[in-house]
Amino acid sequence: MSTTTPLLQISGLTKAYPGVVANDDVSFDIGAGQIHALLGENGAGKSTLVKMIYGLVKPDRGDMRLRGNAYAPVQPSDARKSGIAMVFQHFSLFDALDVAENVALGMENPPPLRDLATRIRDVSEAYGLPLDPSRLVGELSAGERQRVEIIRCLLQDPKLLIMDEPTSVLTPQEVDILFRTLRKLSEEGTAILYISHKLEEIRSLCSEATILRGGQKVATCDPREKSARALAELMVGQLLTPPERAARATGDVVLQVDGLSLKSNNPFGTSLKDINFALRAGEVLGIAGVAGNGQDELLLVLSGELASPSDRVRLLGQPVGHLGPNGRRGLGLVAAPEERLGHAAAPDMSLTENAYLSGAGRKELVKNGFIDWGKSRDFAESVIARFDVRTPGPHVVARALSGGNLQKFVIGREIEQAPAVIIVNQPTWGVDASAAATIRQALLDLAAQGAGVVVISQDLDELLEVADSFAALNEGRLSAPRPARGLTVDQIGLMMGGAHDLHAPEGADA
Template structure:
C-alpha cells in the first residue's frame, strides 16, 4: 500500500539559503512518525510545504499514492491534513471559538463550534473557555486552541509541533493515549518534538534533518535519547555540568504579594512568598494560566506591587518599573520570545537597544553608539551560537531556538544579580537547550540569583536547587528538588495539594 503522504526531492530556497535540500519523507498509514532536527534544520519549512503555506522550489508530493499540489492550508485541510504550529496563527482580538471558526465552513453555527471546543478541550485535558478573547490567554492556553482546532478537522494526518511543551506529565500521558487511539483508527501523526524520551516512547519511525538534508532514518525505540541527539547535531550533546556550592545572601525576597487579576479572565496572586538567594536556582512549575504571567509581570516591574512586597538586595522595588529594576541589577526573559521578549520586525541590534539602553552604555550624550551596540550583539551571537541567515536580521527571521538563545544571551551577558526567566528552552532543540541551561547554571555559580518558571519538569529537576509549584495564583513553599518526584509535582500542578513526596 502506498504511504499516506510521500514527499520526494523537496527543495526550498530563500534566495541563496537552501532550507530544504532534496528531502525525502514518507509517512505510512496508522503510524506516528517523528521529524527530528536542530532549530534551523529545515523542519518548519518542510511541514509548511506539506500544509500548503509554502510551495517547494523543486520536488513532488503524493497523497494516498496520488500526486498533489497543496496550494494552501485550506487545500491541505480538504485533503485531510491538520497542523498545530509551534508559533501560533491566531487572531488576538477574536475569541477561542471565533478563531476555531476560521478553519471551518462559514455556515457552521457558532453555538455548535463553542460546544465542540468545550467538549474536545474537556476530553483531552486542555481547558479552554470558548468565549474568551485570545489576547487574554497565556502562551500555553494558545497552544491548546491550536490542538483542539486541528482535532476538529477530523484529519487523516495530524502534524504536531512541540505538543507537550505546556502539559503536565499526567496531561502528556493522556495526550499519548489519544495519539495511540488516533493511530488505531487508521490516522497518522507527524510528530515534531525536542523531548527525545517522548519520541522514543510513542513514535514508530523517525526522519532526522540536519542543515536542510535528511541525514538518518531510525526506529526511535531502538535508540537512546543521546543517540538521537547525536544524529540531530552531528556530535555529542554536552551534559549539564553542575558544582556543589553554598547559597549566598537573599537577593530576591517576595513576601505577602497579593494582586487582583488584571482582567476578568486573569489569575489573582494570593499571598506569594518566595526567597531566591545568590548562587542558587529556584524553579517554579505550573500549568499555563495559573498565575505565572502575573507573577512575572510583578517581578519584572511591568505591573506595580504593594510596598515592601518585593525586595531586591534589601531594597523595596514594588513601585519601580522595568528599567529601574534593570539598573539595580535585575534581568528578565519573558516566555513569549516573539512579541514580548523581541519586536518581530526590529533587527537584533534594535532589540538589544530596547532592553539594554539604560544599562549597557549604548547611549552616549543622547546619541546611540552603534559601534558598541553592534559589538554587543556580536558577543551574544558568538557566545550563544546564534545562527542567522544574514547580518543583523529582524527577530522574526530567526528560528525559534536561535531567537531564544539571543534573548537569553543578551540578559546573561549583562551579568545580572537577579535573572527571572520564563520557559527558557520552550520549543528549542537539544543542543540549544543544553547551551541555555548551562548558561543559567554558570550564572548562578557566579553568585547570581536565578528564578526559572517552566512547564518542563525534566528541565526544572535538572536545573533547580529548590522547586515550588504555582496553582490558581498560589505558590507552594519551595522545597529542595532532591526531595520531590515528577508525579508529586505533576499532581500539584494539576491542583492537588498536600500530596506526600
C-alpha cells in the same frame, strides 16, 4: 499495521528560500494508522515540510502521492478535503470567538452552529477531551485550547493528522491524555505525523521516525529501538554535553517576596495571588507552570515593569516594590522577558542600541549626559563574543538575528552586567539544542559566582537540569519552593496542576 500502498508518499520534496534551503530532497512514506515522528532541531525544516503537506507552502521540486494518487494541494482547504488535518504549534485560534465558532472556521462545510455544538460535545466525550462549545477561547487554558484544535480536526474525520509540537504547552497529565487520544485514533486507522524534538515522547509514542537536519533527511528508523542519546546525536549531528553543575553552597537571601498579590491589567491575563518565596545567593529557583498561569505577570512584577507595595519585594534586604526596572537594575536585579522581539529587544534597533538600553546604568555607558557609543559598542561586542552570538557585528538590527542568537544576546546582555539577581522567563523557548546548552551553562555559571537566579520555564527537563529548588505557578498562585533533587515528573505534574499540599515533606503521600 501494514498496507501495500502507504497513505502518503513523499518523494524528493525541495523548498528553498532566499539564502537558505529549508528542505533538500526529502523523501519518506507514512502508512495508514501509523504514528510517524518527524524529528529535528529548530530550523531543521520540519515546519516547512509540513506546511507543504498542508498546502500552505508550494514545493519547488518533488511530489507527493496520497493513497497512490498524485497530491498537490494549492491551499489548506485542498488538504482538508483530501483528509489531511493539522494542529498548529502556535495555536491557530481566535481569542475573542467561542469554541464552536473556532471549530467552524477550521472546517470546510460546517453545519449550523447549534448542531455543531452538539457534535463538539459528542466527539469531545468520545475521545475523553471535555470541552464546552460556548466558552470564549481566550478564557481557556493551553491544554483546553489544544483540545479545540484537535476536535476541529477530528470532526472532519481525517486520514492523516499532523501535530506540530503538541506537548510543549501541556502538563505531564495532559500529555498522558493526549497520548491516549492519539493511540486510539491510530487504532481506528488515522495516521499521525508527530513533530517534536522531545525524544522520550517520540520513543514512547511513535513506531517510525524520520530525522531531519539542516533541511535534509538523515535517517528513518524505529525510535523504540534507538536510545534517546542516539536519536539526539542523529538530530544534532554532534555529541552533546549536558551543563555542568558544581555543588555550591547557598548564601544569604538576596530576593524576598512576601504576600505579593497583583491584579492583571490584561483581560485574558492571570492575577497573582499571595506569592511568597525567598531566593538565596547562588541558588537557582525554577518556576514551572503551564503557559498563562501568571508567568508573564510574575516576571513583570519582579523586573519592576509593574509596581507593587514597596515592602512586598525586597532586594538585598531593601524594599524595592515601588521601583521601576531601572531603579531595580541599579540595585542589581536584571530580567530577561519571554518575548524576544518587542519586549526584551527593540526589533529595529541595532545590537549596540539594545545593549545600551539595558546596560546604560550598570555598565556606565552615559558620559556627561550623552551616550558613550564607543563604550556601548564594546559592551555589545563583549556579549557577542562571550555568548557566541552569530551575527556580522553589533551594528545589525535585532530583528535580523535568528531566535536562538537573539536569545543568547538578550540573556548574555543581562549576565554581563554582573547582577545580584537575574530573572529569566522561557530562556530557551524556540532555541536550538546547542544554544540552549550555552544559555543554561551561563545561568549556572552566574549562580556559581554567587548571584540568585530565577528561571521561569514550561520546559520541565530544563528546570530539572538547572534548578536547585522548584516551585510551580497555577492560576496565579505559587507553590512553596521545594528542593529539586528527588522530585519526580509525576510530583511536578501535580504541583503544576495546583495540588498545593505537596510541600509537606516527602513520604507524606496524598
